[in-house]
Amino acid sequence: MPKRVLTAGNEALAEGAIRGGCDCYFGYPITPQNELITYMSVNMPRLGRVFVQAESEVAAINMVYGAAAAGKRAMTSSSSPGISLKQEGISYLAGAELPCLIVNVQRAGPGLGSIEPSQADYWQATRGGGHGGYRVIVLAPCNAQEMHDFPGLAFDLADKYRIPAMILADGQLGQMMEPVALSQTTPQPPPKPWALTGANGREHNIVRSYLPRAGLLEVHNKHLLAKYAEIEKHEVRHETLEMDGAKIMLVAYGTSARLAGGAVGLARKEGVAAGMLRPQTLWPFPTGAIRSQLEQVAAVLVVELSSGQMCEDVRLAVEGRRPVHFLGRVGGGVPTVADILEKIREVSAAL
Amino acid sequence: MTTATAMYTRPKSLLDMDMFYCAGCGHGIVHRLIAELIDEFDLRSRMIGVAPVGCSVTAYDYLDIDFSESAHGRAPAVATGIKRSRPDCFVLAYQGDGDLASIGMAEIIHAANRGENYTTIFINNTVYAMTGGQMAPTTLDGQRASTCPNGRDPATMGHPIRICEMLDTLQGPSLIARTMIDGPAGVRKTKALLKKAFEAQLDGRGFSLVEVLSPCPVYMRMDPTEAMEHVRKNLSAYYPVKVFREPTE
Numbered sequence: 001m002p003k004r005v006l007t008a009g010n011e012a013l014a015e016g017a018i019r020g021g022c023d024c025y026f027g028y029p030i031t032p033q034n035e036l037i038t039y040m041s042v043n044m045p046r047l048g049r050v051f052v053q054a055e056s057e058v059a060a061i062n063m064v065y066g067a068a069a070a071g072k073r074a075m076t077s078s079s080s081p082g083i084s085l086k087q088e089g090i091s092y093l094a095g096a097e098l099p100c101l102i103v104n105v106q107r108a109g110p111g112l113g114s115i116e117p118s119q120a121d122y123w124q125a126t127r128g129g130g131h132g133g134y135r136v137i138v139l140a141p142c143n144a145q146e147m148h149d150f151p152g153l154a155f156d157l158a159d160k161y162r163i164p165a166m167i168l169a170d171g172q173l174g175q176m177m178e179p180v181a182l183s184q185t186t187p188q189p190p191p192k193p194w195a196l197t198g199a200n201g202r203e204h205n206i207v208r209s210y211l212p213r214a215g216l217l218e219v220h221n222k223h224l225l226a227k228y229a230e231i232e233k234h235e236v237r238h239e240t241l242e243m244d245g246a247k248i249m250l251v252a253y254g255t256s257a258r259l260a261g262g263a264v265g266l267a268r269k270e271g272v273a274a275g276m277l278r279p280q281t282l283w284p285f286p287t288g289a290i291r292s293q294l295e296q297v298a299a300v301l302v303v304e305l306s307s308g309q310m311c312e313d314v315r316l317a318v319e320g321r322r323p324v325h326f327l328g329r330v331g332g333g334v335p336t337v338a339d340i341l342e343k344i345r346e347v348s349a350a351l
Numbered sequence: 352m353t354t355a356t357a358m359y360t361r362p363k364s365l366l367d368m369d370m371f372y373c374a375g376c377g378h379g380i381v382h383r384l385i386a387e388l389i390d391e392f393d394l395r396s397r398m399i400g401v402a403p404v405g406c407s408v409t410a411y412d413y414l415d416i417d418f419s420e421s422a423h424g425r426a427p428a429v430a431t432g433i434k435r436s437r438p439d440c441f442v443l444a445y446q447g448d449g450d451l452a453s454i455g456m457a458e459i460i461h462a463a464n465r466g467e468n469y470t471t472i473f474i475n476n477t478v479y480a481m482t483g484g485q486m487a488p489t490t491l492d493g494q495r496a497s498t499c500p501n502g503r504d505p506a507t508m509g510h511p512i513r514i515c516e517m518l519d520t521l522q523g524p525s526l527i528a529r530t531m532i533d534g535p536a537g538v539r540k541t542k543a544l545l546k547k548a549f550e551a552q553l554d555g556r557g558f559s560l561v562e563v564l565s566p567c568p569v570y571m572r573m574d575p576t577e578a579m580e581h582v583r584k585n586l587s588a589y590y591p592v593k594v595f596r597e598p599t600e
Binding site for chain 2: 023026029056065068072074088089104197201205207
């Protein structure tokens, strides 16, 4: 039986990354993810693995680029403003098809904002974030167990598709303590014949995203698009709660999903047929799963710690066939379960 | 009857490609020196190069070793990631003056300060050449460039930055030296210094950097001979050619 520990989300994630085969960690301090870099500074060297506190977020993501190019499992973690600084590097990683893990324990913005939890980086995460048009796989944990389990999954997916993967958490998930069953899996990274190891008895390998000769870049981008289509086909993950007979479907992820889930339970007790669909991957987005519920549900309610960013993807999935309502708080505000229950009642009364 | 003997041939590690560098450019010369050293130290099977953004971004088209591009200025961070994760590999970063001394200033200082055990070749030709001859952090006072058409005015643009002197204030580096490509003697001295820098890394001494004052005839607005003359007379007057430090026995 796996060992269970009581731990905060940030440390659960750090230990999950270690057990998921992280060879190299590069980071820079920023709240609310400092427990993560601290945990790595203690435990990576102890295991003979690489830890470097970089001089900047920019340097950290480019160190990830170097270690990923060398074929290692590499990661960085930060929070919203730091993730903005990393975006150029993430674009290069995507262009050069380098697998890696980037963790964003979101805080509220824009600007320096505050260290309260937020989900306002959804657009940045799911639309690529940097320049040039690309995707990264985005996993959205909603408890300490998923904070612990998703790094290994992220490394596996990143290696499988040669793509950066991101875990999009928030300050609340990072700080909150919960019991976690520690992962017992043995990481099995695939062979990486493209990696830089020294050209020993083979042609030299080149890691690049610069393709200046006419037409080559378009061919490369089409290759990336085909890969993204494969990921959309095979790697969508979501969970449902109380969807049997549900007339109102809440859609929420991460911290919002915990609150929305609580409200769904209370609504059911009042006899309101509410249920929830929780995306675990934000890209690829569970468009098909949402669409397949539309025969049954009469209305959709999206709950987010933002002005309604994922709500746009839900509306694209619903295609105007059902009303899509929204409840959100911005700037570090968090709705209560009672707020969400009240909104469910409102939506129910209008059916 | 005499028998012809090849005295001087293409190094094995220098690929048989037409270089896209302009006539009289220093990059091709330094690439060749690198290739000679790769062969002499037999490094191909364990060497990884890091190419910058700038004219030498496609150095991997000419050098037959594993290579990574890096984002503009970030070669020291990329090299750190590679060397830390593969300490048995020999890592060479190749950077220009815009890349290293402007947008990448933070990365080079901190990599040097950590004493990262990799080698940097820093080509200083006092201009952003690939983008069309703009002012670089190393452009000389009064030197004309496309973004300082009346010449660099220190009153508003600052004076050119001396990188070796700056890095020489740190404790991390093992070797810091400046050399120049101004003719055959300069090329030979440059190779000797590069060899020392390679040895510093191979001996695990930590960060090594060789700055090469290098001609860019197109944006120095000179012919190739004049550009080498300019390197010898004017560049080396401001940027003294010397060994700032080297590993002690």
